[in-house]
Amino acid sequence: MQQWESDPAYKAVVRAFVDGDPQDQAGGPLDVRAVVAAIRPEAKDGFLVNEVPWDRFPEGREVRKRMERLRSGSIAAIRGALDALGGLCANDMRAAVAPAVPFLVRIGTDPSTGMRTEALGVTAAAARVGYLGVCTRDRMLRPRGADEWLYEPTGYLANWSVQAARDAIAADADLLLRLVDDPSPAVRIAALYALAAASDRARDIRTAFHTRLLTEPSPAVRSALILAMAELTRAHPAPETVGWIRDQWSTPSRSPEVRVSAALGWMCLSDQPIPDRLRAMVNDLATDDMAELMAPLPWMRAAECADGDGLPRCMRAMLHPDAPDTGDGQDDPWS
Structure with a gap:
């Protein structure tokens, strides 16, 4: 240089x-x-x-x-x-x-x-x-x-x-x-x-994301679709999309990775208090296996301090904002 x-x-x-x-x-x-x-x-x-x-x-x-x-x-x-x-x-x-x-x-x-x-x-x-x-x-x-x-x-x-x-x-x-x-x-x-x-082009991009989610076979890509939808909506507000993302995490029939990703997205898009049922869902579904599944996603890599701790860090910061961020990825963020 x-x-x-x-x-x-x-x-x-x-x-x-x-x-x-x-x-x-x-x-x-x-x-x-x-x-x-x-x-x-x-x-x-x-x-x-x-x-x-x-x-x-x-x-x-x-x-x-x-x-x-x-x-x-x-x-x-x-x-x-x-x-x-x-x-x-x-x-x-x-x-x-x-x-x-x-x-x-x-x-x-x-x-x-x-x-x-x-x-x-x-x-x-x-x-x-x-x-x-x-x-x-x-x-x-x-x-x-x-x-x-x-x-x-x-x-x-x-x-x-x-x-x-x-x-x-x-x-x-x-x-x-x-x-x-x-x-x-x-x-x-x-x-x-x-x-x-x-x-x-937010409208066209959202339409493509919605359409792909209907047939996407990969859990990791389904998670990415939800996070991409949330980020796009953060920059280009659309109340109906915020409601749709809330439905994704609050509907038990949705797949676990969709619900966890939608919970992250909704918390970033809304300033409402976090409902108890969202906390309960995260306790059940945001497991070590889920963190491993989502770890390669670029949103999680951007959030991590140590390899693979992106999801735990996000959940700790959002659900327990007063808890210290140790950055070591060793403690249980949803305990």
Whole structure:
């Protein structure tokens, strides 16, 4: 990676966003939202990465190099490129990654790449900020940046980076919606996680989630469908969906993973007191086996402190908010 002190893009960002008024850059060449919106459909489909002005953003030149490797045909090169892009997201440096999202979507929808879940994972990571370790009712599944200004370590507005990625997902929602019925459960889950972050098309996405849940054979994917529905509804409120999610956890005939996931979703969507029957259901169904089943889901991985403790941490934080979070995953969260 380049030294920030000698990177012209970093210097430009500091002048514009740290020393100046960020709002003056809205719609201009440093507004990554405008840059992503201007990428031609033909450039996306043809993987014409040279049409994107990567060097306007910190680490953009490195991202451009990584993008070229995504078409190398080498699994090792593709994996390395995706790891590097994911690393930038993990370090809250998404400005140069956001313009990559339309191309990552196409990697994720191309069975010949062999790295579909990884590409979709970076797509989803680019569209979320400040969510790791968050598992309380008021913060889990909440899209940050809508009502606060957040900055990346480079000084760039994280709000704009995330919004650009979310807009890119919405623009290519039709491609991602096809993956809701993909033969691979891992691809289905990765697509659901990406779609849950879309800035638009909520009605179409909800319809696809509802339809898939009727026939979904995998318990893990059924759980993911409920969590994706809840996250989408957190960003795009729909009272009827909140009621539907409540029905999912409160109906005994629903499968255990659906009821537990719906309980999590409902607690994040509602500020009502938690009913005793929800607590009783969790005591019965949120077992170690259920935690193991849900552990691979990206929502649970984002909430965990130790491997596999995502569900226990969430339940502890939501059902017992006054209890200390030990972070060791060893104590019984619903005792």
